[in-house]
Amino acid sequence: MASPTPQAIVIGSGSGGLTVAIGLSRIGRSAILVEDHHVGGDCTNVGCIPSKSLLHHSADGTLPPAEALSQVRASRTALRDHETELVKTGTERLDFRVGRGRLLSPGRVEITAPDGSTEIVEAPNVVVATGSQPRSLEIPGLPSEMLLTNNNLFELGTAPEHLAIIGGGPIGVEMATAFRRMGSQVTLVEFLPQILTQLLPEPAAILHRSLEAMGVRIEVAAKATAFEAATGTLLVEPVDGANPVAPISSVDAVLVSVGRVPNSKDLGLEVLDVAMDKSGRIVIDAKGRTNVAGLWACGDVTDRGGTTHAAGAWGRRILRAMVSGPLPMPDVPPIPAAVFGDPEAAWIGEQPVEVPSDVRRITVETSDIDRSYTDQAGEGIVIVDVRRLTGKILGATIVGPRAGELIGTVSLSMKTDVPFHKWYGTVWPYPTYSDGLSRAVDAYIAEALPSVHKDALRWALGRAKSLIKR
Known part of the structure; x- marks a missing residue:
């Protein structure tokens, strides 16, 4: 059970909410977790998990559609039950409440249970992690x-x-x-x-x-x-x-x-005059704080959400900021995304259609790497945007098998500010799809080395012009 004065009340048990609530319990703090539907949020119940399960069964092709869909629901339910058990009885110092949370004032939340009874709980911190729902579209005549x-x-x-x-x-x-x-x-x-x-x-x-x-x-x-x-x-x-x-x-x-619309209505946000954008998303800063002291938010309900892993990442930032107080936070890392089509596609960072003059765009076709031959993988591509002279990675796109896994290497490099030229000489197992990244590095070195002096001169002239303008 939670202590009499929990560190936080978390409204919503999706990726972001679970990250904060379970994270607090693991470092010895208590929390109240409030959920009015299924534990796991959109991802576990109607999003990432069932959709990827369906993609798996459809690619396997051994089950007829009705059985495949039945297996999807079974997998979804098994994970949901596991997550529910985790928050109900498997996590110390975590008090799980079934009901709808509504803000009454800073640090005070009213919980309405399914039977209509209400309870008011208090904590110095409240985290709103209520997610989003599908955007509606009217099609006249559609039953x-x-x-x-x-x-x-x-x-x-x-x-x-x-x-x-x-x-x-x-x-x-x-x-x-x-x-x-x-x-x-x-x-x-x-x-x-x-x-x-x-x-x-x-x-x-x-x-x-x-x-x-x-x-x-x-x-x-x-x-x-x-x-x-x-x-x-x-x-x-x-x-x-x-x-x-x-x-x-x-x-x-x-x-x-x-598209999606945030679940930001009927939460009492207007009572606290919480800042929101024109789409109804809660505006947060680099620590996940709203404009109201002690009120935090993460995930799709905010202006910085959009994916399950983004919600989890922001949950970790909130957890860190909540515990460390005024200590400075590292910069918000770039957050990758992926679509699990056939082939997969994954991307990270900014990649404008028109390449700026101070950016080198490396493009490598991956249909002819050895693993593509063994798997008959078809078309694929790696596109990496790199700052001239410094080698800083600005963005990348990967299309092909395992793209969602491979983009993690780029994400780590961007977060830790490892320039692209330092990838040169890295050894990947053979034969794997990571050969596409290896070839991209080779192509970058081949292009960059002959023009390094020209790039340095271009940078120096640009720097001089900016100083003169000052």
């Missing part, structure tokens, strides 16, 4: 029972005959991959001119071509305008005068994946 989001997608009894997906982001691309593998006809509709707009055009095009090669119909610069239930036809129009789009016929399910 509610045909509308899917990630919240109900994994409850399907079997794969639809024809699944239309609105939104070509990570969720849309991953689910297009999984359901096409399971035999569904899949059509993907994206409002913008390319799918996966987080990526540079060339890597995004690789995923686009791969989906089309699987048999997925993709319509970009298009929007769904209405649904004709009698014929199962989804009407689609071009955006900004693009080419006409043929109707999508015989659709029996529509998955909407057009």
Whole structure:
């Protein structure tokens, strides 16, 4: 049980909330963890875990769709039960409460239990980690029972005959991959001119071509305008005068994946006048603090969330700041992201389409590395942006098998400020997909060495100009 005066009250048991609550208990502090739904948040229950489980079973191909979806739910439930047991009885000094938390004043939270009873708890710190939910999209004529989001997608009894997906982001691309593998006809509709707009055009095009090669119909610069239930036809129009789009016929399910909205309503934030951006996300500083003393936030509910691992990273920053007090914090590290399509894609940092003059962009095709031959991996690419002269890594994109794992090497190097040229001579096991990174370093050295004096002169002239302007 928690001590009479806990260090913190944590509202929400997703990645960020669990990180703070369990982290406090492990260093000898007590905490109250409040959750009004399932432990594990969106990721465990309706996000990362079931989606990756479905991708696994669809790639394996040994189970029929109904059994694959059943296995997805079984895996999800097993992990949820494990996490629930961990917070209920497996963690000392952690007091788990089922109910909805609402801020009354700084350090005071009202918990409303499922039976309607209420309780007020107090602590010097409160952490809001309530996550997000799918953004809604109105499609006139679409019956509610045909509308899917990630919240109900994994409850399907079997794969639809024809699944239309609105939104070509990570969720849309991953689910297009999984359901096409399971035999569904899949059509993907994206409002913008390319799918996966987080990526540079060339890597995004690789995923686009791969989906089309699987048999997925993709319509970009298009929007769904209405649904004709009698014929199962989804009407689609071009955006900004693009080419006409043929109707999508015989659709029996529509998955909407057009972004997320924060769960920031009905939390009492307005009572404390908590600063939020125009999207309703809580504004936090580099320590995870809000503008209200003692009130912290992390994850999708903030303006710095977006992924499960980002929420966990911010949870660790809050934990560190809460314990260390006024001591300075290290800079916020760059946070990678990944989409687990076929192939995978992962990226980190800033990579503008137009390369600045003081940046060297290294691009290596990885379809011809030896491991790609053994696995018949197909197209792949590594793109690394490096500051001229210093070798500082500014951003990277990897497309190919294990991209989500490989980007971790780049992430570590960026966090610890290891310049790219210091990678040269690093030995990776053979044959592995890390050979793509090795070749990128080789290409960088080959390009950078002949022009090092020119880069130094360019830097010196730029520095002189900036000093003159002062």
